[in-house]
Amino acid sequence: MMPPRTQASAPTGEPDPSRRNNLSLLTSLVHHHGVLSRAQLTRQTGLNRSTVGTLIGHLTSLGLVYESAPSGEGQVGRPSPEVHPSPSIAALAVNPEVDAVTIGLVSLGGKVQKKIRFETERIPSAREAVNIAAAVIAGMRSELDASYRITGVGMAVPGLVNRDDGVVRHAPHLGWRNEPVARMLSEAAGYPCQAANDASLGAEAELIFGAGAGTSAGQGNLIYLNGGASGIGGGIIADGQLLRGASGYAGELGHTFVRSGGSACHCGATGCLETEVSQSRLMELAGLSSGDTADLEEALGNSRSAAVDDEVGRQLTYLGIALRNAVNIFNPDAIVLDGFLGTLHALAPASLDAILRSQAMDGPAGQAKIYRAALGSDLMMIGAAELAFTPFLADPAGLGPTPGTIPAPASRTG
Amino acid sequence: MMPPRTQASAPTGEPDPSRRNNLSLLTSLVHHHGVLSRAQLTRQTGLNRSTVGTLIGHLTSLGLVYESAPSGEGQVGRPSPEVHPSPSIAALAVNPEVDAVTIGLVSLGGKVQKKIRFETERIPSAREAVNIAAAVIAGMRSELDASYRITGVGMAVPGLVNRDDGVVRHAPHLGWRNEPVARMLSEAAGYPCQAANDASLGAEAELIFGAGAGTSAGQGNLIYLNGGASGIGGGIIADGQLLRGASGYAGELGHTFVRSGGSACHCGATGCLETEVSQSRLMELAGLSSGDTADLEEALGNSRSAAVDDEVGRQLTYLGIALRNAVNIFNPDAIVLDGFLGTLHALAPASLDAILRSQAMDGPAGQAKIYRAALGSDLMMIGAAELAFTPFLADPAGLGPTPGTIPAPASRTG
DNA sequence: ATAATATGTTTGTCTCTAGAACAATTCATT
DNA sequence: AATGAATTGTTCTAGAGACAAACATATTAT
Numbered sequence: 001m002m003p004p005r006t007q008a009s010a011p012t013g014e015p016d017p018s019r020r021n022n023l024s025l026l027t028s029l030v031h032h033h034g035v036l037s038r039a040q041l042t043r044q045t046g047l048n049r050s051t052v053g054t055l056i057g058h059l060t061s062l063g064l065v066y067e068s069a070p071s072g073e074g075q076v077g078r079p080s081p082e083v084h085p086s087p088s089i090a091a092l093a094v095n096p097e098v099d100a101v102t103i104g105l106v107s108l109g110g111k112v113q114k115k116i117r118f119e120t121e122r123i124p125s126a127r128e129a130v131n132i133a134a135a136v137i138a139g140m141r142s143e144l145d146a147s148y149r150i151t152g153v154g155m156a157v158p159g160l161v162n163r164d165d166g167v168v169r170h171a172p173h174l175g176w177r178n179e180p181v182a183r184m185l186s187e188a189a190g191y192p193c194q195a196a197n198d199a200s201l202g203a204e205a206e207l208i209f210g211a212g213a214g215t216s217a218g219q220g221n222l223i224y225l226n227g228g229a230s231g232i233g234g235g236i237i238a239d240g241q242l243l244r245g246a247s248g249y250a251g252e253l254g255h256t257f258v259r260s261g262g263s264a265c266h267c268g269a270t271g272c273l274e275t276e277v278s279q280s281r282l283m284e285l286a287g288l289s290s291g292d293t294a295d296l297e298e299a300l301g302n303s304r305s306a307a308v309d310d311e312v313g314r315q316l317t318y319l320g321i322a323l324r325n326a327v328n329i330f331n332p333d334a335i336v337l338d339g340f341l342g343t344l345h346a347l348a349p350a351s352l353d354a355i356l357r358s359q360a361m362d363g364p365a366g367q368a369k370i371y372r373a374a375l376g377s378d379l380m381m382i383g384a385a386e387l388a389f390t391p392f393l394a395d396p397a398g399l400g401p402t403p404g405t406i407p408a409p410a411s412r413t414g
Numbered sequence: 415m416m417p418p419r420t421q422a423s424a425p426t427g428e429p430d431p432s433r434r435n436n437l438s439l440l441t442s443l444v445h446h447h448g449v450l451s452r453a454q455l456t457r458q459t460g461l462n463r464s465t466v467g468t469l470i471g472h473l474t475s476l477g478l479v480y481e482s483a484p485s486g487e488g489q490v491g492r493p494s495p496e497v498h499p500s501p502s503i504a505a506l507a508v509n510p511e512v513d514a515v516t517i518g519l520v521s522l523g524g525k526v527q528k529k530i531r532f533e534t535e536r537i538p539s540a541r542e543a544v545n546i547a548a549a550v551i552a553g554m555r556s557e558l559d560a561s562y563r564i565t566g567v568g569m570a571v572p573g574l575v576n577r578d579d580g581v582v583r584h585a586p587h588l589g590w591r592n593e594p595v596a597r598m599l600s601e602a603a604g605y606p607c608q609a610a611n612d613a614s615l616g617a618e619a620e621l622i623f624g625a626g627a628g629t630s631a632g633q634g635n636l637i638y639l640n641g642g643a644s645g646i647g648g649g650i651i652a653d654g655q656l657l658r659g660a661s662g663y664a665g666e667l668g669h670t671f672v673r674s675g676g677s678a679c680h681c682g683a684t685g686c687l688e689t690e691v692s693q694s695r696l697m698e699l700a701g702l703s704s705g706d707t708a709d710l711e712e713a714l715g716n717s718r719s720a721a722v723d724d725e726v727g728r729q730l731t732y733l734g735i736a737l738r739n740a741v742n743i744f745n746p747d748a749i750v751l752d753g754f755l756g757t758l759h760a761l762a763p764a765s766l767d768a769i770l771r772s773q774a775m776d777g778p779a780g781q782a783k784i785y786r787a788a789l790g791s792d793l794m795m796i797g798a799a800e801l802a803f804t805p806f807l808a809d810p811a812g813l814g815p816t817p818g819t820i821p822a823p824a825s826r827t828g
Numbered sequence: 829a830t831a832a833t834a835t836g837t838t839t840g841t842c843t844c845t846a847g848a849a850c851a852a853t854t855c856a857t858t
Numbered sequence: 859a860a861t862g863a864a865t866t867g868t869t870c871t872a873g874a875g876a877c878a879a880a881c882a883t884a885t886t887a888t
Binding site: 467494 | 865
Binding site for chain 4: 016
């Protein structure tokens, strides 16, 4: 049968764009939802069930997903097998901070398999952060080679990152400028590497796996704001797509103008959200000299001081101005607050809502709901890994075979 | 040959998604560029030249494009015929304003064939605007039926418009609230109708046919700001897509916070860009009691008054704050200023640039270039028409046949 | 137990795109 | 003026992929 192809496409040649697109669609669905029955996949994709059958077979033979026995839910009709993302497909995540570099291993489906926090004596340079990451990855190497297929490394950096070339333009708190971290880590670790702004990745992670997953924000209009010791970062998802901008710098909501005559910000302007709303001021008032967001939340919750109340109110007002702007501009479904911004909101949940209701424009204000972030300390790992999963998800069949697995022959015809 | 199809897809049944997608791609390219040779289409789409041949043949037989003799440019090789958008494919555009309702006919390729400005004694109600538009369209009806295929009607409304259902949520200057204008006009005019915010449509029009067409903003990161007698409207295009938000309300840059303690805005907040930067203040200072943007520009250009200079400087400062925010958030390639904002910028071209350079963050500031709008009075017509073209462009083959044209039989096999 | 329902599986057909071979048309060179 | 090189349109064929129909299977409802 099947006459020898005259000279057709190269052996590794990509299949039809249509096929690639459908495989990508299925893989992404399984990745995002964790588990889905074949019947659900059929409905969600709109594809024919025979087509889904073929495609899932293809993905299974590639080792990207596996099927398990139907859960036996009380449904009429033949039970549909469940499709799971293969835990052996994984991405590495790297997140440099002022006091540590965290390296993680995240498998398809967004499950954090491993997380190693490497504390540093002082703020790491880009080279140091890369070396630390590369060393930890080297240590994991034999395990990775034996049991995983790594799609790549994603790096979440607190600063402006050009997503196209992986160069950190400026990370003020780390003191990095024009560091080509993606290339550096790629060379040092031996895996393809990409880098992006941490809050942008946080936004994606919260949308897919966190606060946005259950809500109507699943439609894809979400604003994520994270308040940390070093400032406020933001990420925006519009119509399902992360807002990147011309070079991937988009999303810097921390430098929204909120006050005339405010003090100068390190960014060069005055009156930025980040200078008016800061964790350190709250820490001082709460009488904490050190500690993290959790400590702060406890201290503020127990405080009965008027000064604390005033400052909380003040900061909520400025945060409200920034959110009002953002709501008018983006008309989001959801606003997700993380870090101490989540704390602020939790202290007076009605406050921000009221500000939006009264100050934002009627239409958009009615829709935006404020949530607290849900992913906690796994957020950066999941977000960074997503960066490395993205190219894989766009062409799932393009990945090499799983180690220790005999790749199934493509021909099932005959 | 070809056995009678068992029962295959319904006669009007849509073809393969792949085919639809490719037809859409080609039609959009031709629409946006006006003229393209087949060879250029082949390169830009990445499709095979035989495929492009088939597809163009299909589009030609549908009457959507036509080919003309090669321009005979000095190129080696066989000349490639030029593909033009058919001028008989057209959309209707409607733009209600405080003092007039303008109705236009725009053909594929963005050419305004006809524009009728119907001045009103007083601010038109939604019903009046719809009736005026329907009456003008009815008057054109025989001509339309004879020579055009109308893809639909697009309405550009100065206010918050829910794009999904075509309901005007609030158009403050027209005094409209919750008016289902799309449905009203659709019923009155007998064509499918959609509505959207005027500045959003302006952003699309400027990106495709105006200031964004030649520049790197063709990549798709553009901010459009229009200043008119009644306020400031904004539209944002991110990564090639118009920012819509959860309900299509996105883009309201006119209500960016720019000043603490500013006066109250009709939107409910204080310190909005729109209240601080206004055409009427400039008109007063320039000694104009009435007139349009052109009059204002002339008066300001000739003025030597210090009060005028101060006010221009003051407004530029506030505009700069709003632009600084927008640049930090969107990292655009281009900022397009229209109306009196274009005038302000033209009066002191270095001013806004300097503000961005010093106040916006390093990365994004370096890329954003400020342009003046290029489409002038055709802008709203082109933008509104684009709204009606969009569904057509997504499925060009779905449109009915051209009047007076015998539809080519689908079968060319035999 | 039987019917109804939902879903996996198999098979054949149809549509669409790419590629090869050929034809056409222009510019450059001799 | 003739020839060659380059580029593109045209025709034909083949291969890939998705869908629909028919059948098989597994569960719930009666």
